[in-house]
Amino acid sequence: MSMRGVFLGVALLSAGVGIVPLRVQAEELLIHGFLQANYDMRVTGQHPPGPEGGDFLFGEERFQLRLDKSGEKGRLFIRTDFFHDAVANRPDLELREAYVDTSMGGSDVRVGRQLLIWGVGDYLFINDIFAKDWGAYFSGRPVEYLRVPQDALKLDLGTNKVSAEIVAMPFFQADKLPSRNRFLQFDPFPGVPRSTQEPALEFQNTELAARLYGTTWGFDTALYLYRGFFRMPALEANQMTAPTLITETFPRLVVYGASTRGNALGGVVSAEVGYYDSLQGQAGHNPAIPNSSFRYFVGYQQQPWEDFTVGLQYYGELMSHYDAYRATLPSGFPAQDRHRQLMTLRLTQLFWNQTLRLGIFAYYSPTDQDYYLIPEIRYSISDNLWMSVTGNIFGGRRTTTFFGQFDADDNLAITMRYEF
């Protein structure tokens, strides 16, 4: 099956070479996109049970079409992906973005499916409370697929000095976690059936997010507010001693935060903080609801020599009501630290007029004692064609921590993309 996938990918790629950008001048309709082959192999030889639990974590051929039409009054943008999932062997379609932009006075409105990103972290997220696809991230897919599009109404307003973004998201979107059919991972309730209970489609469940931002003295500074739900499921057992059903729920959450970044110390310095207020679990006595926490990170990025960049970040998560959390945590469950900490390191070197990129991004947690390494090689074969090889290496002292649980899922991804 894998070889068939490779052949199909090559065939699709060669067909794609004939495609030329179309531009209908009079209408100002721009048509662009890409053709991509993307395969990801687990290299540990271990497999989860089931038909999708083979050596291929991921395999697909993908065709993206972007339609962009601008007029005097506004803009229409559609990004649609057509793909063939080679592991599940089925064709599929994904509407990645579909929105209308329009301006009213000094404010802009964007309505529809869109990608939203906030905060100043380098793959660390505090005030970036928008949905993410961790399975895509952990299997070496191009980074844009870490983002799960959301249906939203976004309002942009402000002056040249201070601006604001206000986002309303009526349809809840959970984070996409690595699939249990494809990833070997820790399960605190092995073998127990699960059901998911997402927030109901009610007006009162509309998520609201706001960001006030501006640049002062060269520092991009922002304040954030979010009212919605945790996107990572909380697990609720129907009975603690011998559960027969686990319900994944998404408790209510409010986040207050701030961030800043700018030139300092010969590089770029960044910092972000946020208070995660778990509205349903304020006293910390319910193990099925996450406790409130204070989260922060500081980061520094520098270019010591031409085409070489170093980035460092230090992240921490301080849990409120820790004693209550420990007291109610069922026995046998792995406990999170009171002050969970995480460091990241990024090294990137460009060669050959920036057409070849060698890089590594590494997470290490001194409290969880686990790590996640992402080495990458990317080469632009021509202005339209690039390929990359990405590794995803997990490990740790225990197999119950965030990265440590994927120890048996070390994988290698190959991507080739032709853009038009």
Add this chain to the structure above:
Amino acid sequence: MNEKLLMARCAMALFLSLIPGAALAEDPASLVRQSQAAFHYAGIDLKARVKMTLLTKEGQQRLRDLMMLRKNEAGGNQRYFLYFHGPADVRGTVLMVYKYPNQEDDRWLFIPALNLVQRVAARDSRSSFVGSDFSYEDVSGRDVEADTHKVLRAEALESRQTVVIESVPTREADYAKKLSWIEQVTFLPLKEEYYDVQGALYKVFTADEIRDVQGLPTVTKRTMTNVKTGHKTEVVFENVAYNVGLGEDIFTERALRKPPEKWLR
């Protein structure tokens, strides 16, 4: 105002050219300053479609196609909004630069596939601009005070009268010595030679075409050649327009995320 300035410059240059050796007597730093004013600061603002062709020694070509929006601020500060139309894998990317003559630039990058604004470490303004043979400094100018300048001689370069200036850096630079052939009439650099610490020539700039745009002499074709690797970058400025009225709102994070359509084509 600008035309008056140009007239004055031309008159001055004409006057100088009538007196052999007069330009040689001029303060070299002020000559370099005038040259920078003509080359990097012409007009109040500028809009130009910039097409860069990167050529390897073997003849492989890569294209960088961008819209350059530039606006002068007080104190020699400048703002750049560079919107990439091509190549395909960076289409829609925007690089925004706040340039300060004697302090690190502020640089932002907008990546459309992620709808993400990044801040870019800018310590090294000598590093390559988007993989070309031009550095950021070559694109936006180097602080006049960062070198000591000396007038070497007056020299005719293809029938154009130039003054040859030697610049030796007093602050970090990627060259140990630079020679500039500055035209006496337009003050534009017609040629620049960059020498390394061993005294070997490694990079050559040439202004290949100069056109009059709204009364301002403008380099519309230029080439930077890396003599050592044989790699070169040819740059063509198309549809150059000065004083188009770029507003402050273009050089903001909000515009990065939603580039102003009317200025991009």
